[in-house]
């Protein structure tokens with residue numbers, strides 16, 4: 001071997017060792033993005049990544065506004081066992097003609113964006129460009145609600161779930177499951193086929209209850225609704241059974257089998273999720289579709305308040321001491337609650353939406369005590385699908401929004417075809433105190449009946465701008481959310 005070859009190879013080895021070393025020293029920030037089904041998680045993550053990578057217009061995101069971001073790019077994610085967030089696919093759905101919203105995604109996924117930036121602090125700036133890995137973890141909000149199961153015995157959970165099923169108004173699936181479960185005795189022999197049939201009927205009831213009232217957010221267990229990679233797993237083969245007596249179940253009997261599987265679900269599904277994913281997050285954003293809850297009326301708002309309360313459970317110290325032991329030193333220090341789809345409202349109502357969200361979470365926080373974590377609220381639209389205008393009405397000029405309602409959306413008698421732009425007066429959002437009173441109750445509000453929101457087509461985006469063309473990604477307050485969630489890591 002010639003000397004030159006050797007020295008080349010050595011230099012390369014030194015270089016790549018250097019790269020590995022600096023990668024080890026690159027801090028990573030794990031951001032959890034959660035929210036209930038259809039709350040806007042996929043659109044939010046796609047928007048966040050796109051705006052970081054392509055340099056979007058983000059005046060309230062200091063590092064971008066001060067032109068300190070040199071480069072942001074996708075890198076292979078660190079955890080091989082977690083599916084990658086399908087960023088490119090979602091972006092290409094938005095770029096179709098006509099543009100489409102991304103398809104529903106209901107499992108855990110992850111994406112790593114590496115950001116290279118010039119530090120703002122003079123001393124650090126002398127050291128040159130810094131790097132941070134942003135690991136974004138997307139998971140269903142329903143899984144957070146499962147934390148409550150850890151405090152329940154199989155019998156308590158069964159009582160609750162049966163009472164809930166009886167409340168489901170006229171649900172055929174609920175009746176079918178209740179009929180089946182009611183015909184069984186805890187003392188009959190444990191048979192696998194019974195467990196499977198019961199679990200199928202129970203899941204069908206939960207899915208129908210959720211379809212009939214999408215805003216009943218605390219239905220669960222979460223994996224029965226959104227199984228993720230557990231679809232078809234024996235860990236989901238159980239169902240609630242009316243307790244017949246306080247004494248324990250006999251070995252080899254149906255009651256004992258279902259109870260054991262319920263305990264396995266807690267030990268092998270719920271706990272590992274908190275240990276492996278939740279406990280390793282640094283920051284968290286909880287996306288909330290408060291406008292759909294407003295559309296659903298007082299009952300839906302009450303359900304939302306209850307669900308937010310449940311979502312905050314993991315942040316309450318003492319309630320689950322094993323969780324706090326697991327969280328250890330590294331624990332979520334900032335949580336942002338975001339009311340999504342703010343573009344369904346005229347900007348004159350954005351502050352009210354934010355204030356309503358603050359009121360909703362204030363009550364949830366008052367009932368707990370959020371150790372350690374700072375909490376804030378924002379009303380945002382990750383991808384703005386509407387424009388604003390004024391229309392002349394008899395009563396004067398009305399602030400309206402313009403957009404293309406999705407095909408099949410209805411307003412009174414009118415059914416939209418998904419092609420034509422429409423001007424809509426969504427109504428003024430009432431003051432938050434009127435919507436939620438001091439007791440956290442939601443009185444019947446005639447004004448609320450006049451507030452109506454439609455779903456719109458996404459806007460046409462210029463994703464590959466030609467010379468002189470700007471990248472377009474209209475949004476509302478996405479930059480403020482970014483500043484709160486990651487801004488301090490880029491100083």
Ligand SMILES: Nc1nc2c(ncn2[C@@H]2O[C@H](COP(=O)(O)OP(=O)(O)OP(=O)(O)O)[C@@H](O)[C@H]2O)c(=O)[nH]1
Nearest residue numbers: 037038039040041042043101104105381382383385
């Ligand atoms: N107008 C408007 N609509 C939005 C926005 N974000 C989401 N949406 C609407 O909400 C729907 C759901 O958004 P997703 O991002 O898919 O929500 P998700 O939480 O990932 O939903 P799942 O994967 O089904 O749990 C979209 O199909 C859009 O109709 C937004 O910023 N503006």
Ligand SMILES: [Mg+2]
Nearest residue numbers: 041042104105
């Ligand atoms: Mg999704």
